[in-house]
Amino acid sequence: xxxxxxILDIFAAVMLLVAAxxxxxxxxxxxxxxxxxxxxxxxLSHLLMGVAMAGTLVASLSTLPNAAxxxxxxxxxxxxxxxxxxxxxxxxxxxxxxxxxxxHLLHSAAMLYxxxxxxxxxxGGGAGMAGMATGSSGGMQTLHAPTLGLVFALLLIAYSVRDxxxxxxxxxxxxxxxxxxxxxxxxxxxxxGVTGQGGPAGLAGGGxxxxxxxxxxxxxxxxxxxxxxxxVNASPPERLLLSPAVVKACRVAMGVxxxxxxxxxx
Numbered sequence: 538x539x540x541x542x543x544i545l546d547i548f549a550a551v552m553l554l555v556a557a558x559x560x561x562x563x564x565x566x567x568x569x570x571x572x573x574x575x576x577x578x579x580x581l582s583h584l585l586m587g588v589a590m591a592g593t594l595v596a597s598l599s600t601l602p603n604a605a606x607x608x609x610x611x612x613x614x615x616x617x618x619x620x621x622x623x624x625x626x627x628x629x630x631x632x633x634x635x636x637x638x639x640x641h642l643l644h645s646a647a648m649l650y651x652x653x654x655x656x657x658x659x660x661g662g663g664a665g666m667a668g669m670a671t672g673s674s675g676g677m678q679t680l681h682a683p684t685l686g687l688v689f690a691l692l693l694i695a696y697s698v699r700d701x702x703x704x705x706x707x708x709x710x711x712x713x714x715x716x717x718x719x720x721x722x723x724x725x726x727x728x729x730g731v732t733g734q735g736g737p738a739g740l741a742g743g744g745x746x747x748x749x750x751x752x753x754x755x756x757x758x759x760x761x762x763x764x765x766x767x768x769v770n771a772s773p774p775e776r777l778l779l780s781p782a783v784v785k786a787c788r789v790a791m792g793v794x795x796x797x798x799x800x801x802x803x
Contacts, residue, residue, distance in 0.1 A: 540801055548794050549594040555787045556587030558778060559713070565775040566715025573715045579641055580714040582613050583787060586648055590794055593651070603652050610649035617642035637710065640696050640788065647689045647795050651802075654681040683803035690799040697792035705781035713784050715775075 562580045567573035589606050592599035601609075617638045624632035624639075633639060655678060680686045705711050777783060 545594045549591040551790050552587040552591040555790055556584050558787055559584035561778045562714050565778050568714050577714045606652045610645055613645040614649050617645050680802045686799045686803040690796045693792045693796040697789050700789050705785045711781040711784040
């Protein structure tokens with residue numbers, strides 16, 4: 538299959554943007570500290586995948602040899618498989634499909650397969666895959682075990698469709714690193730953690746429109762209809778980069794790009 542170079546360039550640019558956003562998430566969350574290290578492995582995996590896929594799509598962006606990427610994604614696959622196994626112990630078999638680490642395990646395994654199954658001029662080594670297009674004479678690079686590649690592509694499409702359909706709300710699903718940031722209308726006035734009725738602070742309503750987490754005590758006077766996007770003492774870059782909407786966009790972009798790459802290489 539012949540794919541115009543400009544299409545590959547666009548996908549590579551999107552992956553570099555995802556990598557840059559992931560790096561920014563690690564920085565604003567201060568992932569090197571104990572308080573900000575929560576789920577830092579997810580943001581780090583997004584950063585590495587973005588760099589790896591950009592180098593796969595465009596030869597001039599390639600960084601590490603194939604063997605190095607294989608080791609990296611093998612470690613990531615084992616890491617997320619262990620986390621998902623821990624989730625199944627508490628949530629049952631349903632965690633295999635809807636667990637917090639399930640999509641990250643799929644992404645890591647798909648990347649491992651992509652580098653391990655590469656067949657073509659660049660599979661013998663060198664700095665990465667040397668781009669997907671090997672020239673007018675060589676055509677596109679292909680993959681061994683194409684049926685497995687098709688299975689991965691279909692799973693990636695299914696997860697991406699589910700992510701698009703799922704609201705970026707406050708259930709913690711779209712979370713990468715640091716403290717949770719929520720999105721949803723505040724349905725009650727909250728003043729220093731105590732309602733005007735004298736009872737405990739809470740959020741009225743339910744369903745996807747309600748904020749699932751309590752507003753922290755430093756949140757002062759959030760009127761009905763306000764949008765709660767996290768602790769009010771967070772900086773604007775932190776609110777933006779760690780917002781569920783941005784995390785959702787990055788995850789969907791990675792899933793779509795992976796599926797696209799697999800489909801044109803099988």
